[in-house]
Amino acid sequence: MLDERKLRVLHAIINSYISSAEPIGSRTISKKYDLGVSSATIRNEMSDLEDLGYLNKPYTSAGRVPSDKAYRLYVDMLLKDPRAFIDMRKKQEIKKNLLKEAVEMDNLIENSTKILSKITNYTALAIAPQFKRSTIKHIQLIPIDEYEILVVIVSDSGIVKNTIFRIDNQIPNDQLNIISNFLNEKLKGLTIEEIGNEIDTVVFKEMYEYKNIIESIIPVINQSLEEVENVEVFADGVTNIFNFPEYSDVTKARSFLSFIEDKDLVVDILLKNTLDDFEITIGGENSIDEIKNCSLITATYKLDGDTIGKIGVIGPTRMDYFKVINAVNLLAINLNEIIGKFFMK
Structure with a gap:
């Protein structure tokens, strides 16, 4: 020390x-x-x-x-300072602006990035609300002909996916019904990750004689849930990065913009850790090369106690941490209050 x-x-x-x-x-x-x-x-x-x-x-x-090590020490000490989290006047101002777009959840989150970018003068990012990881509600296997089966998958959000796939050997209708009933019993209410565990630990053991057909169906089920779970990303103030002299370097600027434009990378970095309600990653602590010269400050937002999204600010490591920590924290507090009041299940 x-x-x-x-x-x-x-x-x-x-x-x-x-x-x-x-x-x-x-x-x-x-x-x-x-x-x-x-x-x-x-x-x-x-x-x-x-x-x-x-x-x-x-x-x-x-x-x-x-160095990054210096910023980490500096930030860790800031986080112990209550002044970094309390500004009631600014809190009320943020809440007032958020309530202007509180009709629909997506609009609320998109407006949050605009407010956060305006307050901090950095780039704000957010993941649109994921109310719940999509789960299986019902599965039905329907024979079309001797070697083709229609798989009907209904998710908990009510979205129906129909997929036809071929089989090598004909399966009688009564056996298809047995498989359908068994899959419904074992997989109903499970997410993609949970389905994988259930298949490995239970399904194949109890339905080994139908192992091949079940192995063919599982990718169809997973793909259907993945399509339902397409994550939307909001970004605002992207060009703010050019206001900082270190980003007059064309290579750095291109690297930053390539990250922002790559939705998969943004989702990956924002969803990397949803267990911590407030998180700060500095420079080289970031796992993605394009933003190893940046710091990212994020907070989760919740519905009924469950994390449904994440919002934050990204900028150069030479960031005004006191200002950004305060802004992200106050916005998250207001966001959670509004969601709790207007969007309860």
Whole structure:
């Protein structure tokens, strides 16, 4: 753990770099912040912080810039500061703006990204509400001819999927009924993931003589549920990234835009962890190469206590963390209050 003086120097460097985007030298810190020590002492502390991995020294400058490790320490300390989460005036303002689009859930979430982007001046992302992972309501196998079967799948959302597939050997109607009844008994109410576990642990053991036909049907069932679960992504303020000098680098800018344009990547990063209601990933902590120069701050939103989506802000690691943490947290609180009041099941 860093001693108090090193922490004060590091915080001063981070705050200065967030506002200026320029590598920070000891003279800048000495003039800008009253740390009660000389410029030479600050320079020595900065050298130690560099050795400890909290500062990096760009080749073209004598100053230093914070590392991901420094931002992580800074953010972890911010999260312990109650001021980062309380701003009742702003909370009421956000709620007022959210209520303008509270008629339908999708509109509410889309409007949330607009508000979040406007407040923070960064890019806001959200996953449209997934009220419930789609589950099986009913399965029916219907013979068309000797070697073709119609599989009718009804999901809990009422969507019906019909698929025809061929079989190698004819199956009598009574056996098809047995398989249909068995699948309904074992798979009703299960999600895709749960179906896989049930098939491996129960179905094949109890219906081994029909193993081949069931193995052919399961991919059809999974595909039907996946089509129902197509996830929609909202993004706002995408071009805000160009307001930051580090993204005047064309390669960095293209990398960021390629991430935003790739829906699968956005969904993957947002759904990576839905267990934590509030999450911050910094720079290299991100698993996707395109955003290893970015930080992502997200919060979940819920219905009846169940997480149904995620919303957040992405920007350069030189992010105004205090401002963004406060904004994302307040928006999530308001969003959950509105959903609880107007969209209860």
